[in-house]
Amino acid sequence: MTSVDLDDQDRQTATRGVGAGRAMTWFLIITSALGFVASFTLTYERFKLFTQPGYRPSCNLNPIISCGNVMTTHQAAVFGFPNPLLGIAGFAVTLAVGFGLLAGARYRRWYWIGLNIGTLAGLVLICWLVTQSLYSIGALCPYCMVVWAVIFPMFWYVTLHNLRHGIIPTPASWRDSLDAVLTLHWFGPLLWYLVIIGMVLVRFWSYWRTLV
Numbered sequence: 001m002t003s004v005d006l007d008d009q010d011r012q013t014a015t016r017g018v019g020a021g022r023a024m025t026w027f028l029i030i031t032s033a034l035g036f037v038a039s040f041t042l043t044y045e046r047f048k049l050f051t052q053p054g055y056r057p058s059c060n061l062n063p064i065i066s067c068g069n070v071m072t073t074h075q076a077a078v079f080g081f082p083n084p085l086l087g088i089a090g091f092a093v094t095l096a097v098g099f100g101l102l103a104g105a106r107y108r109r110w111y112w113i114g115l116n117i118g119t120l121a122g123l124v125l126i127c128w129l130v131t132q133s134l135y136s137i138g139a140l141c142p143y144c145m146v147v148w149a150v151i152f153p154m155f156w157y158v159t160l161h162n163l164r165h166g167i168i169p170t171p172a173s174w175r176d177s178l179d180a181v182l183t184l185h186w187f188g189p190l191l192w193y194l195v196i197i198g199m200v201l202v203r204f205w206s207y208w209r210t211l212v
Helices: 003-016 022-051 067-071 083-102 109-137 142-164 172-183 187-203 205-211
Strands: none
Touching (some): 022 067, 022 083, 067 109, 067 142, 083 109, 109 187, 187 205
């Protein structure tokens, strides 16, 4: 791709905006819906836990998989309010973006960059919460793990979309490497899942052994 091509693409992005293919559109809708439902359910469970003495959350399955143990910690309200409220707000935005794309919307560069920054911020927070859940709290929240499962792929594919369409500019010398990453796009999410599963297995291995 020449510099002239890049300039033309920049002008088109600035004036007409960029849409997304059907796969990307439905991916955003499905992952956002899963994250929104998980966040909403966790908010509801937290409300019941703090307003009804003796309430047992539906996600308390055993000593390890117990969102009740997670919700009562200070890590569950990093900014002074329940973390799931961030999920409700954030996934509502990405869900709206997905439905907009489904209706044929084309977003300007600043919007796609904002979406990229938002998903990155969510990923950073989730990475911190993963380490806190595993190594400080010592318990797993099933609804939180749904968010773990969707946030990295969401960031990954939004980033790849922005790279593919020149929203995030890259040098021409990176083109072959970028094409290779786009071809093996599934490897990023796969690696994320393998790392998370490995961390969970190792951290609670003594407990999993008792179930065998």
